[in-house]
Amino acid sequence: xxxxxxSYRRYLEGDDEAFDEIVKALFDKLVFFIERYVxxxxxxxxxxxDTFAEVMVHKTRYNFRVSVKTYIFMIGxxxxxxxxxxxxxxxxxxxxxxxxxxxxCIEEELLSRERDRLLHKAIAELPEEMGVAIHLVYxxxxxxxxxxxxxxxxxxxxxxxxxxxxxxxxxxxxxxGVTTS
Numbered sequence: 808x809x810x811x812x813x814s815y816r817r818y819l820e821g822d823d824e825a826f827d828e829i830v831k832a833l834f835d836k837l838v839f840f841i842e843r844y845v846x847x848x849x850x851x852x853x854x855x856x857d858t859f860a861e862v863m864v865h866k867t868r869y870n871f872r873v874s875v876k877t878y879i880f881m882i883g884x885x886x887x888x889x890x891x892x893x894x895x896x897x898x899x900x901x902x903x904x905x906x907x908x909x910x911x912c913i914e915e916e917l918l919s920r921e922r923d924r925l926l927h928k929a930i931a932e933l934p935e936e937m938g939v940a941i942h943l944v945y946x947x948x949x950x951x952x953x954x955x956x957x958x959x960x961x962x963x964x965x966x967x968x969x970x971x972x973x974x975x976x977x978x979x980x981x982x983x984g985v986t987t988s
Contacts, residue, residue: 811875819866830859833876836947837883843942844887844935854890858883877953880943884957929979937972940965 811832817825834855841858842851861882862869869878930938936958943954955965 812871815869815871815875826863829875829879833879834859836876837879840880840942840947841883841887843939844884845890850890851887854886855883858886861886873956874953876947877949877956880947880949880957925980925983926976929976929983932979933972933975937968937975940968941972941976944969 811829814825814828818829837855837858838848838851841854842848845851845854858879862879869875873881930941933941939958940954943949943957944951949957951962951965951969954960955962958965960968
């Protein structure tokens with residue numbers, strides 16, 4: 808899938824398989840993104856399904872000014888914030904540890920997992936906007952312009968958020984004894 812535009816154009820022309828391609832490419836990423844707001848994986852899945860349902864129902868709203876991914880993430884963010892506003896849930900901190908398998912020896916793998924755990928913990932401790940910006944840029948690969956649209960900020964605000972977030976992450980990780988380069 809290029810950036811989703813050709814698939815979306817095919818979907819607008821009546822090719823339902825093109826929509827399936829978009830869902831397959833973005834669903835898991837959208838769930839992970841929404842989970843950063845609601846801190847409940849199953850709820851995030853439900854909100855992601857609602858997001859794609861909204862795209863299906865209002866398929867002509869997409870105007871191709873942003874990538875399909877950015878458009879869908881904007882809707883997902885809106886769904887998550889609306890849910891939180893309506894339910895006024897108490898947010899719980901993320902407790903994530905990396906389970907990615909490694910080919911390294913056991914000691915190196917344990918050190919790597921510990922660094923990942925500390926990084927995820929440090930990201931979870933960031934103010935929400937900083938954590939979201941870090942997630943969108945470094946985990947989802949969105950550009951600063953796309954992140955600005957998703958977060959309803961300008962590019963300079965996103966740049967400032969990321970600068971402060973990286974500085975805070977570096978300080979937190981150094982206190983934990985993790986070397987940063």
